[in-house]
Amino acid sequence: MADTNRGVVYMGPGTVEVQETPYPTFELRDGPGVHPDSVGRECHHGVILKIVSTNICGSDQHMVRGRTTAPRGLILGHEITGEVIEVGRDVEYIRRGDLVSTPFNIACGRCRNCKERKTGICLNTNPARPGAAYGYVDMGGWPGGQARYVMVPYADFNLLKFRDKEQAMAKILDLTMLSDIFPTGYHGAVTAGTTTGSTVYVAGAGPVGLAAAHAAQLLGASVVIVGDLIPERLAQARSFGCETIDVSRGDPGDQIAEILGTPEVDCGVDAVGFEAHGHGKDAGEEAPATVLNSLMTITRAGGALGIPGLYVTGDPGAKDDAAKEGSLSIRIGLGWAKSHVFTTGQCPVMKYNRELMEAILQDRCQIARAVNATVITLDDAPQGYRDFDRGAARKYVIDPHGLVGAAA
Incomplete structure (x- = not known):
């Protein structure tokens, strides 16, 4: 039986709540922000991740302030690092147990823009407009990753695998920044x-x-x-x-x-x-x-x-x-x-994340220290949003399973 999923949900201007949310499957179901043409979309090319770390972003804060047209009930979170716990039928190279960074851009790897490394404006993952992301307004309605579990489509193309899990967990506060910031x-x-x-x-x-x-x-x-x-x-x-x-x-x-x-x-x-x-x-x-x-x-x-x-x-x-x-x-x-x-525009994360990963692993940069990475629990996420909104000089890293704290 699948574990219970919980996530950070946008409830309206100024309010987020941690709620029980649907456990992910390899099908995009109807929900807040999901384009009608995507309902029932099968994603056997995807994987299900157990979230290791997921971060609060300034872009999330814009939505929570009510400064976008984000729908109530949207599960937030597009900065995702996780462990693969289930692999879709059509996935070839990603394996169960892999520790991976997930670019916030959801990209098919097949369209003209993806083939030109413009993964921020994929033409196939969002029927409404070019470009898709997890848990974000107008970005296709894909459920967000400020949760315990999330589904990542087109896994072979999208995911950046860390070759040494032990080494990666020792630097997880830096590596969690590879998904976006x-x-x-x-x-x-x-x-x-x-x-x-x-x-x-x-x-x-x-x-x-x-x-x-x-x-x-x-x-x-x-x-x-x-x-x-x-x-x-x-x-x-x-x-x-x-x-x-x-x-x-x-x-x-x-x-x-x-x-x-x-x-x-x-x-x-x-x-x-x-x-x-x-x-x-x-x-x-x-x-x-x-x-x-x-x-x-x-x-x-x-x-x-x-x-x-x-x-x-x-x-x-x-x-x-x-x-x-x-x-x-x-x-x-x-x-x-x-x-x-x-x-202008979304950063095409895959254009840079592998090289920045190597820079982190070889101690060429200390991004977690630069942004003052601060670990909080999933239940502390609403307070993290409030503190961030008041201008706290911190990058809040949500640790839904206690894995970041254990590694530290």
């Missing part, structure tokens, strides 16, 4: 053009911003500057060697000039997204275009902007009608005049 931050730094000697400005000192800053260091940046409004998060950025600026003090360019001697950087990363606030005297007011316009101002001509921060097509909590559909007052003319390159 570390590749996403790395993607932001890479697409901003970060290389040896670069000067980099990262807007936002939440977990993705901290991951982007650590990734920029890994890529060889000479100076990494992180901007935010929350002192605790800025202190966390300084803890691993970043310079910081408090954007409530005013224009980031002036503070960057105090550090670099010039108000410009080579590379700009937006790790904030659509809930951005103003700078200086407007720091308390939401102004969603602020970060993008600021980055265009402070990134040198010919530079690039990596934009891993989330922007949405539907925001019921936005200040005006335009922003409710994702239309912002962006100074695209400034970006054009400076010949900026912009890269």
Whole structure:
């Protein structure tokens, strides 16, 4: 008999609950967010995972705040690391007992975009639009992984297997970041053009911003500057060697000039997204275009902007009608005049996760320390969401079976 499943469920703006949830099967059943065309979809190419670790993401927080069109009853969680406990009929290479990282992008491995390594916009896993993810609004209705168990489709293509389980469990707090946050931050730094000697400005000192800053260091940046409004998060950025600026003090360019001697950087990363606030005297007011316009101002001509921060097509909590559909007052003319390159969209995790795994295993980076990974139980997840919403400088790692604590 299958074990009981429990998961973190979105109940409406500001509220999540840990509830008993359906045990996963190799069929996508009707439920919150599931497209009608996907109901009954058979997934014999999938596996069932016993969750080892699953993380709370800033993208989850957007939904929980009520800033998306996420349906009530959605099982949350797209950052998943687990042990394979059941293998579908059509799986060839993944075996029961394997310890694996699950990219948050659900990709078929067969469509044009997947074959071009654009796994964030798979054409086959979501009937409504390109791209799918676990437990996320508009991403196909696949049940999320902030739970005890989850089904992962197209397992042979999607899963990254750790070759040595004992070694992996010894570094599980770092390796759990491979499902999203570390590749996403790395993607932001890479697409901003970060290389040896670069000067980099990262807007936002939440977990993705901290991951982007650590990734920029890994890529060889000479100076990494992180901007935010929350002192605790800025202190966390300084803890691993970043310079910081408090954007409530005013224009980031002036503070960057105090550090670099010039108000410009080579590379700009937006790790904030659509809930951005103003700078200086407007720091308390939401102004969603602020970060993008600021980055265009402070990134040198010919530079690039990596934009891993989330922007949405539907925001019921936005200040005006335009922003409710994702239309912002962006100074695209400034970006054009400076010949900026912009890269947006979901990170294609599989493009980076294997190399970042090796960097972790060979002690080339300490991503868990950089983002202040903090282990909590499944039952503590609602409190984790509340603390994260208040700006805690932590990356909450849910340990539903006590396996992370046991390894530590």
